[in-house]
Amino acid sequence: MNGDGRKPDAGACAVFRSLAEIPAGFGPAVAAIGNFDGVHLGHQEILSSVVDEARGMGARGVAITFDPHPEQVLRPARAPKLLTPLAERIRLLEQTGVDAVLVLSFDAALARLTPGEFVRRILVDALGVRSLHEGENFRFGHGAAAGVSDLAAFGAELGFTVCVHQAVCVRGMEVSSSAIRAQVAAGDVRRARWMLGRPFAVLSTQARGRGIGRRLLVPTVNLAPYSELLPAFGVYVTRLTVPGRAFEAVTNVGNRPTVGEASFAVETHILDFEPVELGEQTPIELEFLQRLRGEKTWPSLDALKAQILRDVTRAKRSFRLLKSLEALIDTGPGRA
Numbered sequence: 001m002n003g004d005g006r007k008p009d010a011g012a013c014a015v016f017r018s019l020a021e022i023p024a025g026f027g028p029a030v031a032a033i034g035n036f037d038g039v040h041l042g043h044q045e046i047l048s049s050v051v052d053e054a055r056g057m058g059a060r061g062v063a064i065t066f067d068p069h070p071e072q073v074l075r076p077a078r079a080p081k082l083l084t085p086l087a088e089r090i091r092l093l094e095q096t097g098v099d100a101v102l103v104l105s106f107d108a109a110l111a112r113l114t115p116g117e118f119v120r121r122i123l124v125d126a127l128g129v130r131s132l133h134e135g136e137n138f139r140f141g142h143g144a145a146a147g148v149s150d151l152a153a154f155g156a157e158l159g160f161t162v163c164v165h166q167a168v169c170v171r172g173m174e175v176s177s178s179a180i181r182a183q184v185a186a187g188d189v190r191r192a193r194w195m196l197g198r199p200f201a202v203l204s205t206q207a208r209g210r211g212i213g214r215r216l217l218v219p220t221v222n223l224a225p226y227s228e229l230l231p232a233f234g235v236y237v238t239r240l241t242v243p244g245r246a247f248e249a250v251t252n253v254g255n256r257p258t259v260g261e262a263s264f265a266v267e268t269h270i271l272d273f274e275p276v277e278l279g280e281q282t283p284i285e286l287e288f289l290q291r292l293r294g295e296k297t298w299p300s301l302d303a304l305k306a307q308i309l310r311d312v313t314r315a316k317r318s319f320r321l322l323k324s325l326e327a328l329i330d331t332g333p334g335r336a
Helices: 041-057 070-074 086-095 108-112 115-126 148-158 177-185 189-196 301-330
Strands: 014-016 029-033 060-067 100-105 129-135 161-165 200-204 220-222 234-242 245-254 265-270 284-293
Touching (some): 029 041, 041 129, 041 161, 060 086, 086 100, 129 148, 177 189, 234 265, 234 301, 245 301
Antiparallel strands (some): 234 245, 234 284
16 A cells, blocks of 8 residues: 555555554455455455455455464464465465455454454554455454354444355355365365365475575475475375476375384475476475375385386376366367
8 A cells, every 4th residue: 555545556455464554544445354264265255245345436455364363372272274374375365356455463452352342443443444244154352252243233333334245165065264274184185175266285495404505406395394284194296386487296295104214294206307496495385286195104115116106107197187177278168
């Protein structure tokens, strides 16, 4: 957002990390509030409605989210590992077309706000909200005391409307962040992809101390330690992307029990390898496309090598099928 409060250029998205960063006279705004972990198809539907309504009324579309996840403050022992750490969540929220993302620091002070205080201080006074879009299970205020009916009552009093969205269902599954986390944790990256609307991915860097230097000269990359959600131990068809290049790959998530002492790693073998620039801080995106099998201990290194060859063959077959499907889509009606 421009410093004088004017609406940004088309395509720009401001990121506010406190209420103090919001320019005076920011509103009117159309907003949605949520953790938005994964920015999945349900989130995307709500935020699309936010953007459409904001454009129609000449307002700003805003996504309001929290950092850290509230469970990390309120119930840290039960806090989930995230599908999308904050930086990636912001990037995905920006792609929805909203004009601004407000990241509220979730701490004890914010948790103590009553529903009325939350609405007045943040929605009305800071953002000038005229319309809110929320899922039917949305809760807010101290102790999650209030729901969408309470939000509508506040709106009637304070001058904003509330649009309640039903849960999105995909192939008979209700889409939610917790459901997607469960699928990823079980290794079912296919169903997770259906609900996310894209492959589940991890953004990281390569592990330190691999002796690789400035260029990747071997077709194997180990991911740096990663604290958020990873798929269940096993072997996956993956796509590894570095700046300017995407590679087809096979990735093992697990302890590599056949090779010496067990040690956890996310190890990716590139199928269509060519040397590329890759320093220890080069960003890596690893997309999980399909699970091939679980991890197991093999009786010998020869048995392991034979299985790896079978994994590679299956992965190459999967990529050929994917390319064929993409070609059909690209040459479908209206594309020729």
